[in-house]
Amino acid sequence: MPSDALKAIGFDADDTLWQNEYFFRMTEEKFANLLSDFAESDHITERLLEAERRNLHYYGYGIKGFTLSMIETAIEITDDKVPASILHDILRTGREMLRHPVETLPHVRETLADLSGRYRLILITKGDLFDQERKLAQSGLGDLFDDVQIVSEKTPQIYQRIFNSAGLNPTASMMVGNSLKSDVIPAIEVGSHGVYVPHNLTWVHEHAEPPTDEPRFHNIEHLGELPDLISRLG
Template sequence: MRPITAIGFDADDTLWQNEQYYRLTEEHFRTLLGEFAEGEHISARLLEAEKRNLSYYGFGIKGFTLSMIETAIEITEGEIPARIIGEILDIGRELLRHPVERLPHVEETLQALNGQYLLVLITKGDLFDQERKLAQSGLGDYFDAVEIVSEKSATTYRRVFSGLADGPERAAMVGNSLKSDIVPAIAAGAYGVFVPHALTWVLEHVEPPTEAPRFRQIDHLGELIGVLDAITAA
């Protein structure tokens, strides 16, 4: 009996690029408000707004756009021109239209694992945007199930892996966020396979659980099969 029968995959910055588009949008936002404040101050205020608003808007582009508008109003003490509000809405819509750029080794890895394991896409964010990116990625057929959730917690992973597979103890979660993909999956009893990305949102940073027996780290998805084989052989 194999120790792992199901694998969960994060989407953004694990299967395809995502954070780089947020960074470009933030740079555009800083330019729009450049006459009112310094760039670093604008970014700091935006991050504060994002933190405050997570419990209201959740994760995703729509919440990010609302946080940009809120930040613009705060920085200008309510004097922000309507023209700039309109431009913020435009760059938010542009972010919703960004192309899907798959990361290296993604398709060949999913193709090799398809049929050998139950594959589940587990991602958080805006429902329409995540569905759009999955459709444009061309990767949807490799997955047996797709779960778009509002938050990733140990409870989330227990529910998903117990409902779809043989429980978290016989599952692995693969992703670029230690906070969302790895730490809670290990807490649920699963393996956590960390795939670092050069750009990861600051609110997703936590210390890696290097002492956890079920923690693994790889440089890219092309190394995943080797890790799974090693777990099976142990």
């Protein structure tokens, strides 16, 4: 078998295997409604996005950091006069997000089951450790993965480390996800295949231009198309 023949497939989790951004958008709307007496909805959303970006370095990705950013934004927009009742409501919406049932996306289970055993499947996700572990457990998909890696950020160095630690050359690996910025581009940079599976909702922080001139860049409409893509790659 050629040294670069596909042996391992990494999968993103949020909005690749199960719904995630949808619940953030719903909570953003609730948050804007809570502060509607102090500012317009668009302004609130813009200020919240600024806070999220500013706080990624401190809180990382996930619901807990998002909740803290909502609290910070509420304090800023109200000029330090945010009512305690609104702070309670923000904390409650954050807890509701953490309790929300996991909704797997179409074609996920059958695709993973088809590929499991033929390739080394690695879940590579970023975010809060407890929340990501909760979602994986509730999804019922855990037994289909050979390894689970929960990281603070997805960079070329991270992919290199994960694939190398599995005894694999990155050129014999593939990363599948809905984020060009986090899942696809950095994986291609270390020689892996990068498969973009668009989701109708993707956080603006994850937007990037598709690397269409890269021969290892692939685009599929949904996860059910992945086995056929792999077969075509030989």
